[in-house]
Amino acid sequence: MKHWLTLFIFMFTINAVSAQEKALIQFSGVIYNVDSNVVVPYVTVTNKSDRDRVFAANYQGYFSFVAHEGDTILFSAVGYRKEAVVIPSKVPEKSYTVIVKMKARVVNLPTVTVLPWASVDQFNKEFMALKFADDDLEIAKKNVTRTSLLAMARDLPRDGMEMQGVNFQNNHVRLTNRAINQRYANPLLNPFAWGSFIQQILQGDKRRSDSN
Incomplete structure (x- = not known):
């Protein structure tokens, strides 16, 4: 010790x-x-x-x-x-x-693959339940069906070109009706008035013949 x-x-x-x-x-x-x-x-x-x-x-x-x-x-x-x-x-x-x-040190890390699923079984389950989106052709066919077109025509607002066409058509109809009304304002120039007048004359001659 x-x-x-x-x-x-x-x-x-x-x-x-x-x-x-x-x-x-x-x-x-x-x-x-x-x-x-x-x-x-x-x-x-x-x-x-x-x-x-x-x-x-x-x-x-x-x-x-x-x-x-x-x-x-x-x-x-x-x-x-x-x-x-x-x-x-x-x-x-x-x-x-x-x-x-x-001196700076460069460290090359191994490649890491990140998977959204925890296991292969879960991946298989999710993959079997996966719903694939339609391709471009199927999407185009669905967009031009009658139901889709009616729904878009009902819900979508008209653009500038459509509004211009509708206004032009309405103006044309209004001007046409105004011209017709002005043209047939004189009864002597109205063929419908002449037709009605001739019809009244024929009906009057017929009544006279029946009375005789």
Whole structure:
């Protein structure tokens, strides 16, 4: 038991000495896209040497935090390959600035076929109950049936050409009737009046013959 306790104290002392030997520095930088030189915002920055402490770059790709000399810093972002930077030892002025360039990663996803049915049996059931629409010829035949034409003539309003034809026909009939009435306004020029007059004369001669 004393042996394990001594070993634990020894390891703890070594880690403490090693931590004291690593100097603290201000680690800063900007992250760019290596292909377009555009900043990559909100990149996750992880210090792998300091218990995986996580930091984040801002919307301009800038980051800054305290780290130790010799720490390994990992940069990761969605759609980009991971990049790692090792802080060198004996950094002057206790400040270290880097420019990190990340490369976009192209991921080819497998083809996904989206089906509107949950299973093949349901597809077969829906397919057997499917009602196919009529083709163009059948639709045209239904549109020119007597019932369809009467319904359209009753419900659909007349267009400009139809209204023009109807007005022309009505005007023609009205002008024709006016001309006939004006022509036969004089009874002497009216053949119907002459026919009625001759008929009255014949009926009068017949009565005279019967009385004699």
